Amino acid sequence: VMDIDLFQKIVDECAALVRQYFVDERVTSPSAALLKATLVNGARWLSGPDSVADREARPNFHQGFGAVNLTTTVPNPAEPDLRLEFVDCWETPNLQLGETGERRKFQVDVEAGMPLRLCMAYTDLPGRSLQNDLSVMMQDPTGAKIAGNTGLPEITRSDVDNNVEVIRVDDPTPGRWLIQVFARNLLRPPQDYALVVTGSLSSAMRRAPG
Numbered sequence: 001v002m003d004i005d006l007f008q009k010i011v012d013e014c015a016a017l018v019r020q021y022f023v024d025e026r027v028t029s030p031s032a033a034l035l036k037a038t039l040v041n042g043a044r045w046l047s048g049p050d051s052v053a054d055r056e057a058r059p060n061f062h063q064g065f066g067a068v069n070l071t072t073t074v075p076n077p078a079e080p081d082l083r084l085e086f087v088d089c090w091e092t093p094n095l096q097l098g099e100t101g102e103r104r105k106f107q108v109d110v111e112a113g114m115p116l117r118l119c120m121a122y123t124d125l126p127g128r129s130l131q132n133d134l135s136v137m138m139q140d141p142t143g144a145k146i147a148g149n150t151g152l153p154e155i156t157r158s159d160v161d162n163n164v165e166v167i168r169v170d171d172p173t174p175g176r177w178l179i180q181v182f183a184r185n186l187l188r189p190p191q192d193y194a195l196v197v198t199g200s201l202s203s204a205m206r207r208a209p210g
Contacts, residue, residue, distance in 0.1 A: 014039060014068050021074045031090040033121045034194035038086070040065045040164055041119035041196045042073025065166055072117075072198070081114060085205035087195040096190040097134065103182035105210060106195065109175070109203035116172035120148060120181060121164045122193035129161070132191040133184040136165050141175030160184060172199065178208055 018038050022030040030038075043066030075082050085108055089095035095104055110116055118138060125131035136148040148165025159165055181193055197205055 011039075011068060014070055014073075017070060018074060025075075026086075028088065029091075031088050031123070031192070031194055033090070033123050033192070034086060034088040034196070036164065037119040037121035037194045037196045038073060038084075039068055040121065040166060041117050041198060042069055042071075043067060044069035044072065065164070081200055082198055083201040084196065084198045085201055085203075086197070087193075087205060089194075090192040092192075093190065096192045097181070097183040097186065098190045100183050100186050103180055105208035106179040106181075106205050107176055107203075107208040108179065108197055108201055108205045110172050110177050111200040111202050112172065112174045114200040116167075116169040116177070116197070116199040118148075118167040118179065118195070118197045119164065120166075120193055120195050122191060124163045125188055130163060130185075131187045132189070133160055133186075134163070134191060134193055135159060135182055135184055136167070136195070137180045137182070138167050138169075139178040139180070140169075140173050141177065142173060179205070 015035050018035055019030055022028050022034065022038075045066045070076070071078050072082070075084055087095065087106060097104065118136070120134070120136040122132070122134055138146045140146070146167050146169070147159070148167055149159040149162060150167075179195065179197070181195065183189075183191065195205070
């Protein structure tokens with residue numbers, strides 16, 4: 001069993017490296033939500049018996065979203081085709097969600113050859129459960145929709161319990177994918193969020209019409 005202090009040190013160092021990537025390579029000041037979304041998005045799924053004892057879908061109670069793995073987190077020489085695109089709206093009021101029912105739509109062009117990964121995270125208000133409830137959904141070029149955290153057994157339409165949601169597509173259909181972030185319930189708006197997408201991408205992530 002890994003010492004908890006050593007584990008925390010490793011995570012802190014990985015977060016520092018991810019922050020350096022955004023500051024140096026992307027020339028931006030990342031929010032805490034963006035750093036979290038990026039680390040979760042690149043996490044490696046563990047397959048040992050203890051790691052999947054409750055269920056083999058992410059997230060689960062034994063490993064959450066998986067183990068931090070920088071190789072699949074940010075572009076690097078080991079993954080030369082990996083591209084990362086993001087939205088971080090903590091300083092962009094027009095992208096934030098201002099009332100229940102509001103949504104923001106984005107699009108990104110995807111090529112075959114690599115898994116497609118998406119993570120949305122946001123810093124919620126203090127409370128015993130979600131105060132501001134956001135969810136994320138992706139639509140592939142054929143029109144099929146995928147909700148965030150579909151690995152949870154109770155999920156029917158979208159996750160109402162977590163402020164982190166992931167979508168994983170191992171063999172994505174090439175073409176334009178749509179991403180929708182929507183406010184299921186906002187007790188105290190506005191609410192900002194961070195989105196991270198990685199894969200064999202052929203465009204930036206940008207606002208979608210409508």
